[in-house]
Amino acid sequence: LYLGKLLPAYQIFNTYKTRMNERIKYALSRLDEEFDFTIDESYKIDRENEDWLSTTEELNELWRKKLKHEALNLKLTGKEWENIKETLTNRYKNYHRAILQYKSEEVFQLYLNSFADAIDPHSNYLAPITSENFNIRMKLSLEGIGATLRNDNEYTKVVSIVPGGPAFKADNIHEDDLITGVGQGADADLVDVIGWRIDDVVQLIRGDKGTTVKLSVLRAANGINSTPDTITIVRDKVKLEEQAAQKKIITIREKETDFNLGVIEIPSFYVDFEAKRKGEVDYRSTTRDVKKLVDELKEEKVDGIIIDLRNNGGGALDEAVELTGLFIKEGPVVQVRQSSGAVNVEEDPDPEIAYDGPLAVIVNRYSASASEIFSGAIQDYGRGLVLGEQTYGKGTVQNLIGLDRFVPSAGDKSGQLKLTIAKYYRINGSSTQNLGVVPDIPFPSAIDPGEYGESSQPSALKWDQIETSKYQKYGDLTKVIPQLLEKHQERILREPEFNYLMEDIQQYKETKNKVDFSLNEKVRRQERDEQEAKRKAREEAREKLNGIEIIDKKEVSKKTLKVEDPFLEESGHILADLLLFSQG
Incomplete structure (x- = not known):
């Protein structure tokens, strides 16, 4: 790998592809005979601790049981054998098609990330398409038609239409329609996309704002044997509102008193990096969106606010710092130690505070990274209560490095490298790495921290501690937490x-x-x-x-x-x- 010799990577993948195709061929042939579900035998679905099989006969027996398990699952839903056979045949043909459609850059990404994961679970290579999708998630917008698509056998099916997007406004394509062809421009020839991978179809449909895409569409109501309609849609900027911060108000009755509480759900810490870099005044970010929601809740005179960070896997570090700044006057938010040992303190320099009322933060085991920075800072300042489960424990900093500059002669884009460069530390000096944030009041959880989270990763960095930052606490909630915990348990x-x-x-x-x-x-x-x-x-x-x-x-x-x-x-x-x- 160091010498740039990638032949072994493709040899490994080709061997995998050969073996997988052998298994699929066996599976399809075995479906010619109906299974006997009166025999007492069992199938082991988890073979992690089992020995490797050494003969084709042993493999065939394992896959016979795997197929029988899948067939029995379908039979228990009420399906007859012919329908079961058809379902499983289509399933395994789709597996075969997916393997054949792997591209060389995807094999490279798979190989490189397997190597990187052995060293650090958060350093990895992003192929060009992966990099593009990452950027879309961060800025919550893309330029296209505003439709969610997925594969349905050999067809590309419309799963949903984004409200307010170009497809929604055009009103000429709808849920469950099948896309069979794509053209670039109203007068362009259509490219047949039946049998294509969903990623490749999406790449054809996406395009610059103001350009036209031409689609061949089979209407859901007419079936796949009907004549397709040809439509055009002008691409535009599509805002992914369902992934943005949202608010609601809940009413809680306690001690014969009704409390109206604002709830702000934050799915991720996003920011439109490109728009921000260009100096656009209305660029999208978590902090900006939450500030608007907080102002609205204040106008509605809520008695308190709950920030819901459950399942929020993180995002932009700056957003975690700026979001914390909405709830404190000023001061340090997080410490970042570089690999050299140098420690930088990220601070909220703005003395303005958007909300100084009662505050709680909900987290769970899937809350990670930037979520842990925010909830940890709120807890350290005594600014609010942290409720829920112990968080994921991702306390490392990654930087994205564009690779195009290193391979300027390459005709295609080269993707990005996401590289771990530093560690996060709370202002109390404790790292969030491995440990995460422990809630003030824990909720029941089905997740064992040793089975999911940073602490379950063999190559993860260990927890440690540095000096405390200088900061002034807003209050001491530790005095009231025992009483709150008692009432919660009751x-x-x-x-x-x-x-x-x-x-x-x-x-x-x-x-x-x-x-x-x-x-x-x-x-x-x-x-x-x-x-x-x-x-x-x-x-x-x-x-x-x-x-x-x-x-x-x-x-x-x-x-x-x-x-x-x-x-x-x-x-x-x-x-x-x-x-x-x-x-x-």
């Missing part, structure tokens, strides 16, 4: 939804290590019936609890029995408790 013990949740967690922990599945239909139906009986018993308990009179079970809507979000509701109760304590 509440979840008497709250039915948390009791159900604890049952789910216990069941998950008991069954997560199950790797052997029976291939006997009678046994599997019995297992399924037992699970279904538990589910129905729970639904009936909820109906009784909510005072719902059910005449016909089939008429019960999913919305009726839906539990909105017990964790968010409990977070609201905790913040309401804090408000009551502060009022004496």
Whole structure:
């Protein structure tokens, strides 16, 4: 690799492709014969700790059981053999097609990232298409038609239309339509894209704002044997609003008092780097969006605000710093230690504070990186409560390095290198690496920190500590946390939804290590019936609890029995408790 000799990478992949095609060929041939589901045998789905198989006969036996397991899963849904055979045949043909469509740059990315992962889980190579998609996620916009697409056998299917986007405004393409051809311009010839990979079709459809894309479309209502329509759409900038910060207000009743609490959900720490670099005054960012939402909530006179960072995997470091600045006057937010040992302190220099009222932050095990910087700073300053689960523990800094400048002679783009260059430290001196942020009040969790998160990565850097930054705390919430914790524990013990949740967690922990599945239909139906009986018993308990009179079970809507979000509701109760304590 150091010498630039990549032949072994492609030899390894070609061997994989050959072996995989052999397995697919066997699978397709085996589907000519129906399985006997009365035999007592089992299939082990997790072979991580098993020995490697040494003969073709052993491989065939393993794949026979794998196919039988998949077929039984379909049979349990009510499918007959011919339908099962058709479904699995299409599935394995799609596997075969996907392997054949691998490009050389994707093989290179796979090989290079396997090497990088052995050294550091967050240093990796981004091929040109991966790099482009990363940039789209960061700026929450792209230039195209505004449609979500996916493969449906050999066709490209429209899954959804982005509200307000070009396709939405044109109103000439809709959900479930199939795209069969793409042309660049109203008068251009159409390129047949049946059988193409979704990434390649998307690349053809994307384009500069103001340009026209021509599409051949099979209407969902007419079927695949109909004559396709030809349409044109003028590309424009598409804003991915569903991935932006959003707000809502929830009402929590505590001690015969109603509290209106603002909730701001932040899916990621995004910023339009390009627009910011160009000096555009209205560029998109997490902090700017949240500032607007905070101002709106203040106008609506909420009693407190909850920042929801659950499942937020991070993003731009500057955004974490600036977002923290909305809730503190000024001061250090995070310390960054370079590989040389030099420590830089990232500060909020702006004395203005957007919101100084009661605050809580919800996190879970999937909250990482920038989420941990923000929640850690809020906790260190005593500015608000941190609720939920111990966070992921990603405390390293990566930098994106464009590779085009290193290979100027290359005709195509070369992608980017994401390289770990430093570590994050909280202003109290503790690294978030491996440890993450431990909440002030923990919620029940099904996730074992040793099984998911930075601490589960063999090549991850270890936790350590440096000197504390100089900062002034806003308050000492540690004095009231024991009382809040006591009330929280009392509440979840008497709250039915948390009791159900604890049952789910216990069941998950008991069954997560199950790797052997029976291939006997009678046994599997019995297992399924037992699970279904538990589910129905729970639904009936909820109906009784909510005072719902059910005449016909089939008429019960999913919305009726839906539990909105017990964790968010409990977070609201905790913040309401804090408000009551502060009022004496």
